[in-house]
Amino acid sequence: MENAESTMTTPIEPTELEHWLHVYEQMAKIRAFEEKVNELYTQAIMPGLAHLYSGQEAVAVGVCEALRREDYITSTHRGHGHCLAKGASIDRMFAELLGKEAGYCKGKGGSMHIADPESGNLGANAIVAGSAGIATGAAFSAKRRGSDQVAVCFFGEGALGQGVLYEVMNMASLWKLPIIYVCENNLYNEYTHYNETLAGEVTARAKAFGIHVESVDGQDVQQVYETMQELVQRARRGEGPAFLECKTYRFYGHHVGDISRTYYRAKEEEQQWRLERDPLKLLAEKLVTQRLTDQKVLEQIQTNVEAEVEVGVQFAMNAAFPEPDEVDQDVYA
Amino acid sequence: MSDRELTFAEAIREALAEEMRRDARVFIVGEDVAEAGTPFKVLMGLVDEFGKDRVIDSPISESGFSGIGVGAAMTGMHPVVDIMFGDFLTLVMDQVVNQAAKVHYMSGGKLKVPIVFRTTLGATRRSAAQHSQSLHAWVSHIPGLKVVIPSTPYDAKGLLKTAIRDQNPVVFFEDKMMYKLKGPVPTAEYMIPFGVADVKRRGHDISLVATSSMVQVALSAADKLGQIGIDAEVIDPRTTKPLDKQTLVVSAKKTSRAIVIDEGYESYGVTAEIASVIADGAFYYLDAPVKRMGAMDVPIPFSPVLEDLTVPTEESVFEMAKVLCRRN
Numbered sequence: 001m002e003n004a005e006s007t008m009t010t011p012i013e014p015t016e017l018e019h020w021l022h023v024y025e026q027m028a029k030i031r032a033f034e035e036k037v038n039e040l041y042t043q044a045i046m047p048g049l050a051h052l053y054s055g056q057e058a059v060a061v062g063v064c065e066a067l068r069r070e071d072y073i074t075s076t077h078r079g080h081g082h083c084l085a086k087g088a089s090i091d092r093m094f095a096e097l098l099g100k101e102a103g104y105c106k107g108k109g110g111s112m113h114i115a116d117p118e119s120g121n122l123g124a125n126a127i128v129a130g131s132a133g134i135a136t137g138a139a140f141s142a143k144r145r146g147s148d149q150v151a152v153c154f155f156g157e158g159a160l161g162q163g164v165l166y167e168v169m170n171m172a173s174l175w176k177l178p179i180i181y182v183c184e185n186n187l188y189n190e191y192t193h194y195n196e197t198l199a200g201e202v203t204a205r206a207k208a209f210g211i212h213v214e215s216v217d218g219q220d221v222q223q224v225y226e227t228m229q230e231l232v233q234r235a236r237r238g239e240g241p242a243f244l245e246c247k248t249y250r251f252y253g254h255h256v257g258d259i260s261r262t263y264y265r266a267k268e269e270e271q272q273w274r275l276e277r278d279p280l281k282l283l284a285e286k287l288v289t290q291r292l293t294d295q296k297v298l299e300q301i302q303t304n305v306e307a308e309v310e311v312g313v314q315f316a317m318n319a320a321f322p323e324p325d326e327v328d329q330d331v332y333a
Numbered sequence: 334m335s336d337r338e339l340t341f342a343e344a345i346r347e348a349l350a351e352e353m354r355r356d357a358r359v360f361i362v363g364e365d366v367a368e369a370g371t372p373f374k375v376l377m378g379l380v381d382e383f384g385k386d387r388v389i390d391s392p393i394s395e396s397g398f399s400g401i402g403v404g405a406a407m408t409g410m411h412p413v414v415d416i417m418f419g420d421f422l423t424l425v426m427d428q429v430v431n432q433a434a435k436v437h438y439m440s441g442g443k444l445k446v447p448i449v450f451r452t453t454l455g456a457t458r459r460s461a462a463q464h465s466q467s468l469h470a471w472v473s474h475i476p477g478l479k480v481v482i483p484s485t486p487y488d489a490k491g492l493l494k495t496a497i498r499d500q501n502p503v504v505f506f507e508d509k510m511m512y513k514l515k516g517p518v519p520t521a522e523y524m525i526p527f528g529v530a531d532v533k534r535r536g537h538d539i540s541l542v543a544t545s546s547m548v549q550v551a552l553s554a555a556d557k558l559g560q561i562g563i564d565a566e567v568i569d570p571r572t573t574k575p576l577d578k579q580t581l582v583v584s585a586k587k588t589s590r591a592i593v594i595d596e597g598y599e600s601y602g603v604t605a606e607i608a609s610v611i612a613d614g615a616f617y618y619l620d621a622p623v624k625r626m627g628a629m630d631v632p633i634p635f636s637p638v639l640e641d642l643t644v645p646t647e648e649s650v651f652e653m654a655k656v657l658c659r660r661n
Contacts, residue, residue, distance in 0.1 A: 109441065
């Protein structure tokens with residue numbers, strides 16, 4: 001099974017149980033959020049486009065758990081998971097998705113543009129690799145200000161086709177900027193397998209710039225988190241940028257409307273990933289097998305996040321739309 | 334008005350130096366900006382005062398360092414990004430148009446992008462089709478951007494200081510043929526607000542609305558028109574975004590005739606927008622259609638004899654004005 005060569009072997013330290021239950025909760029929150037988005041979208045309650053993050057939760061959570069609140073991230077069109085993992089709250093996320101005034105961007109950004117500077121999120125970007133410059137600039141700024149912050153640039157393997165990424169990686173390496181380029185390789189550039197779009201190796205690109213490179217199983221949140229911790233420490237020590245490839249998979253299509261997708265990937269492949277490589281199941285199995293917790297605790301977490309999602313949706317549904325006079329506000333600062 | 338004269342390039346450099354002394358967040362990034370001081374030598378000496386950490390030589394990666402500028406601006410810095418030739422705007426359009434211009438709005442007003450993109454415009458330097466264009470209309474089209482096109486050393490300095498203190502992305506166009514032009518620049522600090530046109534010459538018979546490189550052309554034409562008894566008013570909008578519509582309309586109402594002269598391509602360009610503003614605001618006062626004079630709709634040719642045909646000149650403006658004033 002492609003992208004899934006890795007197995008979870010490192011045991012979890014019993015003293016860190018609380019941390020890993022929190023990690024599990026964060027991943028469960030994203031999963032529940034996205035399931036609800038799917039529902040809202042298919043019921044025509046949510047306008048526009050929705051690119052679901054389900055299946056990739058271990059990447060956002062593993063990465064963001066290794067960051068401080070003031071550290072920066074930039075996100076993508078498939079960005080709900082990044083926003084939540086970095087600390088956005090469910091109710092205002094839903095409000096934004098429904099175009100409401102109470103949303104993170106007053107309803108002006110929507111699903112693909114959620115920004116929350118309070119939690120270090122400089123915004124999701126709907127141009128593939130569009131935030132590579134912004135994230136690198138944030139790292140440049142952090143270094144110049146001596147703020148000890150690091151920046152993370154999330155992007156999919158599709159962004160490897162964009163030249164600007166290579167321009168900024170070159171400068172990040174030259175100027176030893178505290179940035180980690182997190183490449184979420186979910187195998188598909190929209191509706192095309194990346195084998196058809198990518199020559200050479202993923203990580204060789206960053207290596208060519210003298211950037212430190214790691215490649216991990218993106219379904220193993222422990223591996224993502226522990227690798228990321230090292231990369232963040234390197235960056236804070238002034239040792240420069242890193243490139244982290246996370247091999248992962250999106251459970252749904254490119255967006256919610258991408259339902260008939262057998263022309264680019266088989267149903268069996270999707271089922272296999274859901275059954276064998278679900279990051280939530282993998283962490284749950286590990287915690288239970290090691291007898292650190294039991295199903296009851298995990299089910300309680302699930303119940304809690306579902307309740308939180310329900311409250312968040314109700315908040316968003318009841319929230320007001322922006323007043324018409326908002327339309328030309330915020331064009332200029 | 335002033336105790337001294339500076340060249341256009343010196344005025345730009347002085348504005349940058351003053352703002353960099355005032356605000357440690359201001360830095361310059363671009364190709365050959367440090368020791369080389371750019372090919373036009375506009376930035377000569379700045380690296381000596383501010384060091385290579387604040388006058389940063391970049392790789393030849395316009396899109397990359399523009400994007401880095403945007404990110405730095407969003408997180409507490411105030412970059413001045415040097416795009417060596419206006420033609421290279423093609424390489425940075427995503428960073429300028431999809432990122433810088435939209436971040437404030439898309440974030441519901443939470444994020445700001447205080448950044449200045451300095452670049453050039455203007456033909457007749459015998460630099461051919463990829464180093465001679467005036468593409469300021471492109472960015473003037475985009476909400477979220479401010480666009481500055483100064484025509485004198487005095488305006489260049491005052492407007493650049495305003496640009497650097499603005500909380501929004503500003504694209505600042507310098508006519509590369511004007512860098513050696515001298516003009517009065519006071520030693521005392523001053524700033525010029527955006528969206529305020531300047532009447533460069535008072536007149537009653539016809540309004541010549543001219544931008545950047547075309548202001549000198551319009552002024553020369555106005556002198557010549559004066560010799561045949563036509564009293565031309567020359568107005569420089571100074572910024573295309575925001576645009577001082579009122580001053581343009583008031584002038585056209587007074588003179589009843591207007592020509593708009595700008596070095597961008599004539600089709601779908603700055604002249605079209607300004608002519609429309611005048612036609613709309615002064616319709617019942619006009620004695621003739623508003624005329625537009627821009628760059629000819631051809632790639633800028635290399636051969637001097639061809640290149641000189643592509644841009645409005647003192648002579649062509651003079652002739653057009655005579656026609657409008659029925660003096661031909």
